[in-house]
Amino acid sequence: MLGAGSLRQQWPPAGKLHGATARGAGRGEPVVDRELSIERPDGSRIDVLLNITPLRDHAGGIAGAVNIVQDITARKRVEDELRASEQRFRTLANTVPVLIWQNDEDARNVFVNQYYLDFTGKTFEDVMGVRWHELVHPDDAPAYIADYMDAVRTRRPWRNLDRLLRRDGQWRWFDNYAQPLFAPDGSYAGHVGASLDITDAVLAEQALKETDRRKDEFLAVLAHELRNPLAPISNAVHLLRHPDGRRRADRLVEMLGRQVRQMIKLVDDLLEISRITRDKIELHRQPLLLADIVHGAVETSRPLIDQQHHHLEVRLPEEPLTLNADSVRLTQVLANLLNNAAKYTDQGGTIDLEARRDGTEVEIAVRDNGIGIPAGNLPAVFDMFTQAHRAAGRGQGGLGIGLAMVRSLVQMHGGTVEAKSAGAGSGSEFVVRLPLAEPPDEAHDGTAAGAGAAPLAGQRILVVDDNQDAADTLAMLLDADGAQARAVYDGPSALAALPALRPHTVLLDLGMPDMDGLEVARRIRADPAWSGVRIVALTGWGQESDRERTRGAGFDFHLTKPVDLTVLHAWLGTRH
Template sequence: MVLVQLAHITSVAIENARLNSALREQDRRKDEFLALLAHELRNPLAPIRNGLEALRLSDDPAIQEHSQAVMDRQLGHMVRLIDDLLDVSRISRNKMELRRARVVLADVVNNAVETARPFIDAARHSLEVTLPPRPVILDADLTRLAQVFSNLLTNSAKYTPPGGHIRLSAERSGGEVRVVVRDDGIGIPQAALTSIFDMFSQIDRSIERSNGGLGIGLALVKGLVEMHGGTVTCDSAGPGTGSAFTVTLPVLEPRAPSASPGGPGGDRDSSSGRRVLVVDDNEDSALTMAMMLRLLGHKVEVAHDGLAAVAGAESFRPDIILMDMGMPRLNGYDATRQIRQQPWGAAIRIIALTGWGQESDRARSKEAGCDLHMVKPVPLAELKKLLATV
């Protein structure tokens, strides 16, 4: 009896030691990740600040154009980092919802290549894309699935020496399609293949820092692929041998084509001349948004709190309101409700434009009466498309 008890105690002690070791390792990796996150978020701020100073100091059009290009590129980098963080968080908490539809694999790949192309071209890589001769139909969220392949392509571009080769190929087999992204880059150590898709997992911190990134892209890829009912694996013969990522997805049978609701002129640009009320308590954000909209030919007024928004909507009678949600005196939710209660308020299109992007935030703005919920910062192309549909 004593021996049995001793064996049980020993077994429990060994298991506790194993769990404690695993927790310490996870905690160490988390601390490293947070340190790298701070590093990666600070990095773009230096060229953005330098670009602003250059714009103040020089009237040279060439210098101004270069500074603006640098600032735009670095801002895009920050937005991608934050979006990836939010996406991984939503997946881990089962809060992400896919907007599934019948999509063609070629459209997914084209969107992914368009996103990754600047990184590929900047490194002077060659890209070869090979798809099946017949359309491959998927039940998928086109945007999210394109994000999977753009992450893989960007990853290959990042970890392949300049002038390398990247190939994306797809092959259908039965009810599945296998999409392989292959490169001749730095490769992956065998020991890392089993953990490369884990959150907070990175192969080589010095490589990650030199190339930029948080090491969460592959965790995001794995989560999105599995949400689509697929799998993703990685293969590499070791350092210096390149790597191959294989995504396997279920396919749908094609159906007879139907008439497209679009047509010639369906992508019209008729956004000129809108009356827009910009509401934001951040004055810099509101004034720069108003400046951009005026340059696009719109008539714009600005309000910096909810009460001013209601008064401005009544006097200005805008076609569209870009409404911040967190504001003093009266928040955006209550301001929207008050506008909707007015006889003239029903026809106005109110867009929640906020830094809060969780599903609960979207539900709250919809309940308040907003027609759409957009997360800051909104790309210019998306804003123009929105205004064209009013």
């Protein structure tokens, strides 16, 4: 819109040009440009650019003005949208945990987001106009930089993996993506990229590959270990079929028994480690003297130690040390360590087992002067299917799960185990630390109360078994230990006996006719009156599936026949 009007009274008009942009034109006439928002006759508003140019007479005075008003509503809307888009981009770029960057045609930074600055520990000024090559791991840099610069030259998309240096000095794996950026005129303006930290995924993949490698190695070892006893067994079968086979039978049967026992041990070890890894092992804890556990382990390992002509020295503290532990499992731990020492020490070597009190713990060390453990193998020596000595040609048989069982069983007892070695040829040492049992409370000390002869005094126990002889004799044994015990021989009789006896514990057979032990347990658990009663399964069924069934029916404990009275006493005693 073009218009002219008189401005003789004042230039510029009072109150009309506040905030206007003035510039000289031609002979220095003031020219005013101003962006305004005006209301149209229909009530709508538009953005305009007002341009005012003065008109002068011959004397140089202002005779009027030329006013140009340009509708810039569309342009303003585009500018506002561009500003909003820019703000959204910067907010997004500075929020996501990804390195976002833009390089120019010479691979220099022209933009990085906040995460980039936080990761590198640098300021915006530090990284602008410079290259990023020093961030790349030296092993990755040559190929990485060459590939990126080729993408710059050929204006192509780019992707690569590399390690970048974080501000704390740690190298992190990144998956990098970049696209070429072109200006409106089609000229190349650099690359825009994003780099995603994938360190956790890379480490997980490496761990899976290592697990897969060790699994393949384990299967190979398992096949080897099973073939070892199968070879002499197969030979023995052929010899027994020989005409003079009977003459050699005694010797062959002895050899067959030895090889079968080896196979049984391999299978038992596999089942044992499977139960441990699935948390299916239950410890039967009871107060035990350390000396008894050590002597049991030595007795178990003595044949192998003697076979290798080793000298074994055992040193125990003079004071009796008591542990609250599972006798079988703890004996298994120490026997495994002694067997390892015997296997990986040359004939005629020395093995020491020494125990000492260390505050509230006992420290048990098994040392040998054998072939030792390379420093690089120490961290993994307790891992599943690991045999630290196989690379040295000293595999000595086994599946590489003995030390894994040792660690798991020690941890289940609340202890720790550590391997030490000065290296190849320098021997090994395994140190087990276990908590000692707390000293007994004098107020409940059986000796002081005269309970030494009646460890179950005060307990009421109901024995339920359709085998009357078994039920009666067990009740008699419990009576002899101070309990008030009663025997019944079927499920209905057990339920009927509850109100009169009000037992603390029910020892319940499972395989009874009409109403089995599982149903009896369910009915007891369904009655709130017997919520405090403890139920112990007493059965010939001892598989893990049987234990799961009894747990599901509400049993507190599972014992197999014939009952181990020591275990039963320990369980009853700790829950009195």
